[in-house]
Amino acid sequence: MRMLVSLMMIVLSGLPVAAPAAQRVQSQTISGRTIASLADGMIRTLKVDKDRSVLPAFSVPDQTMPAGRIAMQAGTPLVNPSYINVPVTLTIDGKFSRSVYVGYRMQQYMNQAVAARDIAPGTIVSEEDVKMARVAFVGRQPNSTDVLIGRRVIAAFVKGQSIFIDSTSVDQIVKAGSSVIMTVRDGGVALTADVIARTSGGLGDQVIVYNPLTNKQLSGTVTGPGRVELELPGGDSQ
Secondary structure, three states: HHOOOOOOOOHHOOOOOOHHHHOOOEEEEEOOHHHHHHHHHOOOOOOOOOOOOOEEEEOOOOEEEHHHHHHHHOOOOOOOOEEEEEEEEEEEEEEEEEEEEEEEEEEEEEEEEEEOOOOOOOOEEOOOOOOEEEEOOOOOOOOOOOOOOOOEEOOEEOHHHHHOOOHHEEEOOOOOOOOEEEEEOOEEEEEHHHHHHHOOOOOOEEEEEEOOOEEEEEEEEEEOOOOEEEEEOOEEEE
């Protein structure tokens, strides 16, 4: 009762009241960026080949710590082919408090065909439309510009975007049911005839054609719009 009366008198007199010991404990915040910068120093000591780079995998959250003298030390990086963890140990007044792991991912690069300019859907790819560039590997088989020339893109591409072979289709310059000119070469002799295409194909594809005059089917290579050629075995074009 006396203690209660004393507290009431202190409050009424305007004097400060001492807080309980538990409320006097202060905390401090350690920036996640500070921890990450310490780990970055360890990452810079690693040797990485020219086709790879190390990138942060996530942001390190700020750490709330009790009052005291904080010390931090980065440990040995834990490395695997796709991921790296750097442990950072935090101590308070020389006593261990916690370990914070800073994660990094291994980014691989490759040489890949990309759009040299913005390309609209349906465009037939020309040499001016594509170029080779070093880009991030995304788990897909890369291809060169050579395999894209003459093919039709099936979607829009912006400058610098990778163009994979499955993002294009064959430009069918010979269509089934259309009249085409077939050239048959045998050594230095070349014969031409009007035939009917049985199958469709793009440049370099093999198609089947029908000759209504001889009532025979042949196969040949598409060499241009509406043109097919057949080189007979043993022929010498020279």
